[in-house]
Amino acid sequence: MFSSISKFSSEGRENHSIVSKMEGTLLISMTYFPYFMLVAFEAGGPFRALLLLFISPLVWLLESLYLETIALHIMVFISMAGLKVTEVKAVAKAVLARFFLEDLRESAFKVFSSCGGKKYVVTSMPRLMVESFLREYLDVDCVLATELRTFNGYCLGLVAERGLTVGVRQLEALGAALGEVKNIRVGLGDTLNDLPFMLLCQEGYIVPVEDNGSPLPKKDYPKPLIFHDGRLVAGPTPLDSLAVLLWLPLGFLLAISRLLAGKLPYKFGLTAAAATGMKIRAKLPPKLRTCKTTAPYSRCTCESCDPGTYKGPCIRRENSNTLYVCSHRTLMDPVIVASTLQRHVTAVTYSVSRISELLSPIRTIRLSRDRAKDGEMMRELLKQGDLVVCPEGTTCREPYLLRFSPLFAEIADKIVPVAVSAKGSMFYGTTVRGHKWLDSFFFLMNPNPEYSLEFLEAVNGCNSVGMSSYDVANQVQEMIGRALGFECTNFTRRDKIQYNNGPNQCSSDSSKKQKV
DSSP states (O other): OOOEGOOOOOTTTTOEEEEEEEEETTTTTOOHHHHHHIIIIIIIIIHHHHHHHHHHHHHEEEEEEEEHHHHHHHHHHHHHTOOHHHHHHHIIIIIHHHHHHHHHHHHHHHHHHOOOSOEEEEEEHHHHHHHHHHHHOOOOOOEEEEEEEETEEEEEEEETTTTTOOTHHOOOOOOHTTOOOOOEEEEEESSSGHHHHHHHEEEEEEOOOTTTBBBOOOOSSSSOOOOOOOOOOSOHHHHHHHHHHHHHHHHHHHHHHHHHHHHHHHHHHHHHHHHTTTTEEEEOOOOOOOOOSSOGGGGSSSSOHHHHHHOSSSOOOOOOOOOEEOOOOSHHHHHHHHHTTTTTOEEEEOOOOOHHHHSSEEEEOOOOOOOOHHHHHHHHHHSOOOEEOOOSSSSOOOSSEOOOGGGGGGGGGGGEEEEEEEOOSBSSSSSSSOOGGHHHHHHHTSSOOOOEEEEEOOEEEEEHOOOOOHHHHHHHHHHHHHHHHHHEOHHHHHHHHHHHHSOOOSSSOOOOOOOO
């Protein structure tokens, strides 16, 4: 009665409507547990996640006995009861979207995206968890999902009167959404259990049981994934969740020991950090030529100072301090730069917690976001010693560089770009919605956190080469992007905060470039 998904032809589908099941069809996984665990951990905290983990054997048993509806009721109650609706929506948008994309079935997505008419998705998961992802990334017109009971802006952990959207209720929900039009061109499901709603379709396609499915490659995502939030790196299956929760106490002690190692002299600190499993790889900066004349820089015509005859870095003898401009991956970027250079540097930051300032082994200075005031302060700091700045203003986890603020190009004659990348296997060391003072702890709690640094060829500031500060900022951004293999974008800190905390006010179009 239904054909295999491999027999679907994408030609001439521009106006065809389609309805698809989400779990097991659009998504490779048929289990709901990881997504409820993410809501429990990110919105409710580790104790709620621990409770859900304790109940997971019962959930598995009920699913094995084909009592999925009871298992879903239990997971909904434990993971969401008492949480704010806005908090669940924020987690769904900023956290769950990444995991949904990583679990998106390539073959089903090609079928779904080839149909240009109205798109419907049927799922048993709560609407709060799936709607933002389906509408933003898959351009779904109608989401048929389970509705939850709420009171005064809080989730009660209970399903609304109609119950879960399963079986015949899927047919009823789709029929109600269609109104008088009782026909859709293409139906997509994974088993004959999807027969009810697929009876309304002219063509029906099934994902074969033997099709384990390959996830959609990142390069084929419908929209680039640039911003996302959440602490967990890997999808929290029951075993992975158990490993994370068991690791938390030991990881916290390990993070404390690594923070204490940062207080040691640089040579001993690097050895102590390596002994705890932390990896730091660095390509040190090339040797720079310096001007040896006593003439004022503006009048000097030696090959070191004349951009017309010497294309390398222009360095004045009276100001030999260096401004290091880094890509921003975690709060620890300036600390790692200082440890690699094995000398004291000062870091300027836009926002950092008081606890992070106290724990930092290097000097940190807050910027006021007043351009004239910040510029003068950075010039004074540069006279006192080397300075580290992260002009993106915030961190980005994916292989993209946010827009570089051009202020750094106006205050220094010698600028050394530093391509910084960081990686953790268990926790992310950045957050938007969580407690910022825990960022360094979470990164150092990874079993083997990694840092890679590459010091690039120095460039001249805008006052030395007759370029605008925007041109210099573009140049430095592109140099770091090429070294890391990252794409340069025009997104800013404000875009990141709006995406993770509010409605979808920023586009995920990675083609936006630095504006001049």
